[in-house]
Amino acid sequence: MMLSILFIPLLVIVGVVFYAVSIYNFLNSTKVRIKASIQEIGNQLKRQAELIPNLANATKGYMEHEQTVFTKLTDARKLISSAVDSGDVEKMLQANEQMMQAMPAIRVVLESNPELKASDLVKDLMRNLTDTSDKVSYARRLLIDLTADYNQKLVVFPSNMIANMFGFKPEVGLKTPESGQHIEVSESDTVTPQINI
């Protein structure tokens, strides 16, 4: 009888400690993963910022308003680079929007010059761009999922008590919803347009 009276509170304490440790570990490891996913977004945006000027270079001979496009790209690239270094994901995506503004001009050139579009270099750059934008969206999704998991633990009882005890702050994650500004190379883009005369 005495034993069980002592035993029950002990069991409860052990259970609570185990729970607290697991929540603490979850929150900390998720924080690390959130950082890593932001890093991944940054890496991919940097890669994209190298690919797009290359694509622009490939179309150089066909460009009419060369200079403006190229200075824009150089500026945007610098902006992305500094945003990635700052680790602020919102800044990164804003800088990226600027880079993306160059895409319509490049696309127009590609569409009006089928032989250029069919060249190995351009094809290779285009599929790398598609892949990069896929990677950005996967990394964004991971960031959104991880932030949601993390923030949920901070508000839901009883994990919020442990989070408060150790002073965990909510993660910002992604504020802006995914915009349609990505370069989407759909299947219809890669086939030559059918013209009925």
Added chain:
Amino acid sequence: MAEIVNFYESSQKNIEKTILLIVGFIVFMIFFAYVIGGLIGDSTSLVFFAFIFSLGSSFVSYYYSDKIVLSLSKAKPVTKEEHFDFYTVVENISIGTGIPMPKLYVIDDTAMNAFATGRDKNHSAVVATTGLLSRLERSEIEGVMAHELSHIGNKDILLMSVVAVLVGTIVLVVDWVWRIRFFGGDDNNKNSNGIFLIVAVVSAIVAPIIAQVIKLAISRQREFLADATAVKFTRNPNGLISALGKLNQDSEKLEVANRATAHLYITNPFKVNSAGFGKNINLLFSTHPPIEDRITRLSNM
């Protein structure tokens, strides 16, 4: 409606089933050795040998099942340059899910199929046939690969690979005993006739048991679950739906697949849907739900 299985439950079940399977395998081998040994008149040493052998092959199946399965399937490693879409699509899903990037292999065959193997997510491999890679578009390959990566994430791959190796071993051992009866039984006709009878009986019993084991281990639920998880990974059911549609149209048999490895593949590699003998075998070994059912479920998501 499908019963609801969450991922934790499902992976827990996979571990339990793997242990059960290995224990069952050892028990079966010892029993088999005991029966054969009883006829030869030396059951003690044969049982001891069977125990060591089954223990050894269980160990091997745990650590090397992926390598065995890969070499049985004649799979070759790939580079990003050779198969850009295959490589990058898997890379992307890895980024999105946190599952470590598996090693990638291709089977040089025009039949369309794919599977995943390995013992855990840190030691995993994904295999696709060149037929699949050349005939599917990027978004379809993405759907198929998300299906394979969800097998890795759900810890299906260990169980499925161990099944492949252990079932293969049983088939092999039964086959050996057959041969020994034909080539080694000259001195003692009386005993070898006895062995022949027993082996015939055991073989007749073993084949359906093996089929049953594969079925038990590879519940059809697993394929539906992997399809659903794949959509959760890619958020694009259409990729997998149209890939499955194309796989369904493909009528080519995959040469390197056998009964022990068939359940690993995303769709049945034998393609025997016609009537007659083939159909019965197919039913007995049907480890895959009909593709039409899978497409219907995906379309309803």
